[in-house]
Amino acid sequence: AQSVTQLDSHVSVSEGTPVLLRCNYSSSYSPSLFWYVQHPNKGLQLLLKYTSAATLVKGINGFEAEFKKSETSFHLTKPSAHMSDAAEYFCVVSLWVGRRALTFGSGTRLQVQP
Amino acid sequence: GAGVSQSPSNKVTEKGKDVELRCDPISGHTALYWYRQSLGQGLEFLIYFQGNSAPDKSGLPSDRFSAERTGGSVSTLTIQRTQQEDSAVYLCASSQTVGINYGYTFGSGTRLTVV
Numbered sequence: 001a002q003s004v005t006q007l008d009s010h011v012s013v014s015e016g017t018p019v020l021l022r023c024n025y026s027s028s029y030s031p032s033l034f035w036y037v038q039h040p041n042k043g044l045q046l047l048l049k050y051t052s053a054a055t056l057v058k059g060i061n062g063f064e065a066e067f068k069k070s071e072t073s074f075h076l077t078k079p080s081a082h083m084s085d086a087a088e089y090f091c092v093v094s095l096w097v098g099r100r101a102l103t104f105g106s107g108t109r110l111q112v113q114p
Numbered sequence: 115g116a117g118v119s120q121s122p123s124n125k126v127t128e129k130g131k132d133v134e135l136r137c138d139p140i141s142g143h144t145a146l147y148w149y150r151q152s153l154g155q156g157l158e159f160l161i162y163f164q165g166n167s168a169p170d171k172s173g174l175p176s177d178r179f180s181a182e183r184t185g186g187s188v189s190t191l192t193i194q195r196t197q198q199e200d201s202a203v204y205l206c207a208s209s210q211t212v213g214i215n216y217g218y219t220f221g222s223g224t225r226l227t228v229v
Contacts, residue, residue, distance in 0.1 A: 036220075043118075043205065043222035090156065102147070102207075102218060104157040 002027040004093045006105035014113045019063075019078040021108045023091030026072060033074045034092040034102070035065055044090065050074060061085070086112045116140075118221035120206050126227045127196055135191040135224045139208030147209075147218065148181060148191050152202040160204075163189060196228045 007022040025031060035047040048059025055067040061084075065076045074091060091105040119138040127133050139146050148160040159173035163183045174180070178196075183189040193200055203225050207218040 034218075044207075044220035046218070102157075102159070104149075106156040 002031060002093050002103050004091050004103055004105040006089075006091050006108050008108050009106065010109045010111065012111040012113060013081045015083055016080050019076070019081045019085065019110065021076040021089050021091075021110065023065075023074045023076065023105060024072055025074060025091070025093045027093055032094045033065075033067060034094070035059065035063070035074075035076050036090045036092060038088045038090065038107075040087070047076070047089075081110075081112045083112050083114065086110055118206055118208050118219050120204075120221035120224050122224055123222065124225045124227075126229060129198060129228055130195055132192065132194045133196055133226065135193075135204050135226070137189045137191070137206030137208075137221060139187065139189070139206070140210075140219055141187075143208035143210050143219075144186070145209040145218075146183060146189050147207045148189070149205045149207065150202045151205060151223070157205065160191070193226075196226075198228045201226055201228045 003026045005024045011021060013019055025033060030052060033050040036044040037047050038044050047063050048057045048065055050057045050067045056064060058064045063076055063078045065074050067074050076089060088107045088109050090107050092102045094102050118140060121136045125133055144165045146163040149157045150160055151157050161174055161181045162170040165186060178194045181189060181191045191204060203223040205220055205223045207220045209218045
């Protein structure tokens with residue numbers, strides 16, 4: 001079985017300050033992990049993915065995430081928030097065996113204050 | 115095409131009517147998924163197609179929902195006798211191959227409103 005928990009439903013930061021969006025996962029096997037972003041009335045865009053290579057993954061728009069197996073975490077970070085980062089962020093886990101579907105977290109809405 | 119295309123982008127229908135939602139995946143992508151995103155909730159898996167294998171229908175919420183994929187490409191999600199609780203954004207995604215090493219490309223979704 002696999003599951004993913006996003007620890008914060010809402011995060012608010014000021015423009016120019018760091019962003020931390022937290023994600024913990026549970027998986028019986030070594031999973032692949034993804035972060036997706038969804039801007040209002042838009043589809044889902046892949047930010048970054050972890051697939052058992054480097055544990056620190058760099059994505060688009062300055063985002064990165066670190067896979068920590070001991071903590072079963074895959075937190076998303078960005079050193080300096082921009083107004084355009086305001087969106088909904090989804091942490092996603094996928095197994096490569098068994099049911100071939102993505103399991104989504106419930107999402108974190110990021111607000112960026114000027 | 116360059117991305118996953120879904121149509122229509124918006125659909126308003128009366129309760130009890132049937133609707134068809136279309137997904138045109140990226141050319142060459144063998145895996146295709148349908149998800150549902152209800153207001154204020156995360157994504158709910160509906161159905162998965164992989165090549166010529168039998169689809170994984172385990173996420174379909176009722177027998178009013180069905181989907182098919184013709185020729186390993188375009189997929190249609192059909193909802194019969196729509197109910198108000200079917201109102202949601204229906205997202206389609208495709209992937210180059212199964213599982214671990216590839217991200218999934220999502221379409222912009224079809225926003226279904228049942229009145």
